[in-house]
Amino acid sequence: MSSSTRLLSIDPATGETVWEGAPGDVDAAVAKARAALPAWARRPLAERIAYCRSYQEVVRENADEFARLIASETGKPLWETKTEVAAVAAKVDISITAHEERTGTRQGEVQGVHQVIRHKPHGVLAVLGPYNFPAHLPNGHIVPALIAGNTIVFKPSEFTPAVAEYMVQCWEKAGLPEGVLNLVQGAGETGRALAGHADIDGLLFTGSATTGAALHRQFAETPGKILALEMGGNNPLIVWDAQDLEATAALIAQSAYLSAGQRCTCARRLIVEDGKEGPLIDALTAIIDRIVVGEPFDDPQPFMGPVIDNRAADRLEAGYADLVERGAKVIRPLVRPRADRPFLTPALVDVTGVSGIPDEEHFGPLLQLYRVPDFDAAMAVANDTRFGLSAGLMGGDRALYDRFWAESRAGIVNWNRPTNGAASNAPFGGIGLSGNHKPSAYYAADYCAFPVASLEADAVTGTIAVGLKPKV
Numbered sequence: 001m002s003s004s005t006r007l008l009s010i011d012p013a014t015g016e017t018v019w020e021g022a023p024g025d026v027d028a029a030v031a032k033a034r035a036a037l038p039a040w041a042r043r044p045l046a047e048r049i050a051y052c053r054s055y056q057e058v059v060r061e062n063a064d065e066f067a068r069l070i071a072s073e074t075g076k077p078l079w080e081t082k083t084e085v086a087a088v089a090a091k092v093d094i095s096i097t098a099h100e101e102r103t104g105t106r107q108g109e110v111q112g113v114h115q116v117i118r119h120k121p122h123g124v125l126a127v128l129g130p131y132n133f134p135a136h137l138p139n140g141h142i143v144p145a146l147i148a149g150n151t152i153v154f155k156p157s158e159f160t161p162a163v164a165e166y167m168v169q170c171w172e173k174a175g176l177p178e179g180v181l182n183l184v185q186g187a188g189e190t191g192r193a194l195a196g197h198a199d200i201d202g203l204l205f206t207g208s209a210t211t212g213a214a215l216h217r218q219f220a221e222t223p224g225k226i227l228a229l230e231m232g233g234n235n236p237l238i239v240w241d242a243q244d245l246e247a248t249a250a251l252i253a254q255s256a257y258l259s260a261g262q263r264c265t266c267a268r269r270l271i272v273e274d275g276k277e278g279p280l281i282d283a284l285t286a287i288i289d290r291i292v293v294g295e296p297f298d299d300p301q302p303f304m305g306p307v308i309d310n311r312a313a314d315r316l317e318a319g320y321a322d323l324v325e326r327g328a329k330v331i332r333p334l335v336r337p338r339a340d341r342p343f344l345t346p347a348l349v350d351v352t353g354v355s356g357i358p359d360e361e362h363f364g365p366l367l368q369l370y371r372v373p374d375f376d377a378a379m380a381v382a383n384d385t386r387f388g389l390s391a392g393l394m395g396g397d398r399a400l401y402d403r404f405w406a407e408s409r410a411g412i413v414n415w416n417r418p419t420n421g422a423a424s425n426a427p428f429g430g431i432g433l434s435g436n437h438k439p440s441a442y443y444a445a446d447y448c449a450f451p452v453a454s455l456e457a458d459a460v461t462g463t464i465a466v467g468l469k470p471k472v
């Protein structure tokens with residue numbers, strides 16, 4: 001929650017205040033990052049890596065406290081935020097390997113001349129983070145950017161300032177030199193100011209397609225600046241000839257409802273063969289009815305917590321009501337058990353034959369079912385979206401999966417696995433409205449540095465062999 005003068009972060013599960021403060025000073029943060037850049041970029045790679053290793057240790061030593069803070073500020077269950085903190089620490093090793101493999105120095109020879117390909121940091125990079133993984137996702141830009149030699153201005157989501165502050169404190173405890181990583185708290189207007197700042201060299205963004213498109217427009221006049229956009233999806237999951245219905249239903253539920261549906265890779269559209277879907281839907285509803293929605297520290301732990309705030313819950317309720325008004329049949333309703341808090345139950349609606357369904361990302365526990373006559377129609381529905389982040393097939397054989405893989409328009413294409421839970425040691429990104437072809441995770445190294453190709457000789461040797469007049 002924010003206003004132009006004060007920022008307030010609220011525990012979605014309890015309504016208690018987690019953090020309060022004022023928006024940061026963008027100019028001051030960019031100036032600090034600029035001042036720290038030459039020394040940081042000149043440091044040997046091994047020293048920059050050593051800082052990252054110290055940070056990794058600090059994160060691991062404080063994993064419990066860190067996970068509890070993420071749970072308080074996002075409402076995600078503690079079991080899940082523990083995995084987020086583990087991913088934050090693991091990112092360091094992955095980024096070191098990726099830096100070497102994707103942007104490490106390469107040497108060779110071209111027509112007898114020594115050739116070297118090295119990479120340079122862009123300079124001062126802005127990082128804008130989302131709320132759903134308030135540590136893991138900005139961290140996924142910050143670690144590789146620091147290894148590459150950039151300095152950073154980090155503006156987290158206005159919903160998760162405390163997590164961001166904690167993460168930056170981990171870097172401080174690791175001894176990161178002053179000015180290398182600068183935190184600026186704020187909402188959209190602060191993000192806009194940072195993105196438009198003349199003295200940044202680029203921006204690494206994770207968030208919604210609406211914001212990403214606005215940033216793309218903002219960067220239209222500065223094509224020389226790097227802009228990496230990781231955005232949302234309207235992800236399809238086809239189930240075809242599934243054998244183990246219980247396991248299939250479990251993976252569908254994970255795909256759609258993990259993190260209360262607040263993952264960019266969550267399945268939003270379930271596509272099944274018309275007439276054969278009965279037993280599968282029975283298995284799925286049996287799981288939906290057992291899903292526990294609760295507070296992050298409940299014991300036993302819930303499967304999912306609330307969505308981030310009441311306005312997000314209002315938007316999801318409005319999206320659900322719109323689908324129902326258009327003719328969607330409710331299989332399991334979206335229920336908000338407490339009017340004052342953003343808990344929502346997992347919903348499943350059959351939208352087969354309903355026209356005019358908006359191609360929007362419902363960032364919550366709302367899954368739309370499409371019944372189709374054959375696999376051609378299934379593929380057509382799967383690809384009928386402006387987004388292209390993740391896509392999944394469950395069931396079928398290798399030949400069907402090969403077809404699905406070949407025809408899917410998405411950056412993550414899985415078989416018999418959930419659409420979410422992407423591996424950090426692989427590239428992560430999408431096409432269409434899901435990204436701008438600068439994938440993150442393992443390929444983040446690529447957008448954190450630019451290549452410099454050099455031909456190098458110890459002495460000048462050369463003649464012009466053709467096209468010269470005789471010497472006089």
Ligand code: NAD
Binds near residue numbers: 129155209230361434
């Ligand atoms: P968001 O776009 O609302 O906000 C993301 C960040 O941008 C925040 O820091 C916000 O303050 C800032 N911002 C908002 N408006 C801005 C503007 N006009 N100019 C500059 N900055 C601005 O996204 P969110 O709601 O925090 O996160 C959820 C979204 O993120 C979902 O759409 C989800 O799919 C997407 N997401 C994508 C990935 C991915 O890697 N592809 C991962 C996680 C989440």
Ligand code: SIN
Binds near residue numbers: 133262420421
């Ligand atoms: C996300 O980054 O929102 C999703 C990551 C995943 O679970 O695939």
